[in-house]
Amino acid sequence: MDSSLERNDHQSHPNHHRIASRHLLHVFPTFAIGGQQVRFAQIANACSQAYRHTIIALDGNFDAKSKLLETIDASFIDLSHLKQQHVLQRMQSIQHYLADHQHDTLMTYNWGAIEWALVHRIRSRATTTVTAPQHVHWEDGFGPEEQQERLPRRNIFRRLALSDDTKVVVPSHQLQYIAQQEWHVPSTQLVYFPNGIALPTLHPETQTLRQHPTFITLATLRAEKNIPRLIDSFLAAVPDGKLIIGGGGPLLEELRTYVVSLNQTDRIELTGNVTDIWGFLAQGDVFCLSSDTEQMPISVLEAMAMGLPIVSTEVGDIKTMLPPENQAYIAAPADYPATMKKLLAHQDYWPTIGRANKLRVSQHYSFDTMLHNFAALL
Template sequence: MDDNVKNLASARATAHHKKNILHVFPTFAIGGQQVRFAHIANACPQDYRHTVVALDGNFDAKSKLLETVDATFIDLRQLKQQHVLQRMQAIQHYLADHQHDVLMTYNWGAIEWALAHRIFPHATTSATATKHVHWEDGFGPEEQQDRLPRRNIFRRLALSDDTKVVVPSHQLQHIAQQDWHVAASQLVYFPNGIALPESRSHTASDTAADKDTPSSKTTEQAQEPTFITLATLRAEKNIPRLIDSFLAAVPSGKLIIGGGGPLLEELREYVIQLDQTDRIELTGNVTDIWGFLARGDVFCLSSDTEQMPISILEAMAMGLPVVSTDVGDIKTMLSPENIAYIAAPSDYPEAMKKLLAHQDYWPTIGRANKLRVSQQFSFETMIKNFAALL
């Protein structure tokens, strides 16, 4: 970084009080929620001081944070071993012993911290109560179809009238109001945003929208497209569905699966059992998102449950057409030109076949997706929305 830029950042940091934010994550493993936080923290290091709690002790997403970010990491995995009453008491003591301007809790896994804050709102050494913001980004497999009644009741108890409840999708807005009884005045619609990749016009990794159209490719290239996905490899991503659909719908070409996660080795074994290692590649963790996506012609999402996946925004920013299961807000995220290739899980292979049959339309879809993400889901708007929360 240029010395003048460093000096300016240092001057700004000392010119005003940094808001001190306590973030309580069930895990700080790499995922959409953690990546969004990293993007925000990286964009404005002079404004916030972050304390990040990982309730499972996993801090893999630290790799997404720049060195300029003022962040401390607290491993509280030992709380899981305690009885719920002991755990609530420990949470109360932690909140009382540490000064923070804002408490941010994330998803069901941190809901006990929300309840502790509601019961003991002034359990702090500061003169005023800590502001509370609760983020809900989606559900695990156990709640992908229907919400569990006991969890709905607990959320109603934990989320006070003063809590801001933040959701990234219209579907979650409806669930929060209907199932959790969150008042409209508390609810904040917070769509994810993304910065467009820098121009790669002078590199081999150009955006998909600027690649050769199928009509200008050789016959062999057009018949062997590359389908690509990027995900944390968990059960709800249903990567076996993607693998099976690809093999059934795409007679030749390649499938590249990017991302790490608990199911990585199991999926590698599955590909070996299918004897498809020549056509299907699992890369593991991806550090260069744009370089990775530039390898693909079509982006795939095969999840059982999503809300507003950042991976879809990244694919749109790279000008890729998308074939996806119809989950969360994906239909409202993508351009109208892409909607025909969003399908119910049972129809996913047919959607892939349909998109494959219209290769001449891929550049049009890609350009429409790129335009839509720049107009509707800008990074600048997301940063402004975050500041407004505080």
């Protein structure tokens, strides 16, 4: 066995020796802060007595560890060195790791962890005397390389890796369709798992309309979020007001430089990482989503819970998430500036949209339902 695998196993939470009823091994391409990682942390925090977690980050980034409560029984393992290995050597390392570290359920996340799914399938078929651990594979969306259409070689690899007893979990109806049609996942294995949120403790009232409104977004700043589209659309459509962009990510400094080059630092603010989500969203009058690809963004649910109208590109399940009152402000990418301008022109309708959004999220996307769905997976 690769000795570096064993050394990394000591990067643990102080409470990692407490015994929990079920050991979950999570393999994340990254444990940086993002929608997938935040959802996991929220579920883990709510079920702190039920599970013991081992969290692998294949890039060595554990920023989302900050989202976990101190009471969570978790170990954190950096396996970033695996990417330096040849694919066959890497598969052998994965096999050794799965054999030497006991777990009840393997949870793999997105394309970046698909090799672990394949090794699990191979090991399960070779196991004759011991019941293989359960496998749950989560797919939450795609990077820029697959936002228009999936790569055929990846579709084939997914079909090979996802075994007959693997549960494949998706958060959107769009991704559910892709999994069935392109990856050939049987309906009996496919689990629709809509995101849910815990509502703010103090239910916000719809804010008083301001003369100079604030447009706001919250995202991990990656290419597929297309924040330049948001910046350009805001400047074209909103003559007075402010744009606040919350979130960190690999493009943060590049976007700050872009705002400086436009000489718009007085109107556009990039805050970096946000810890107080509700306090941050309370600064806004309109929530913006400018992504090229999404499935079911938690940030939109949070904005709905705060009673904000949403102006969004037509991606993923956005149309099914939002109520009829907000439907007119979902745009094709080319129409995004015009749609933002249309929403600005109907400012007197914002309180109506906000109330409808709050009602929608409370009725259809509850945190308790998400917790129930998670327990049902296991």
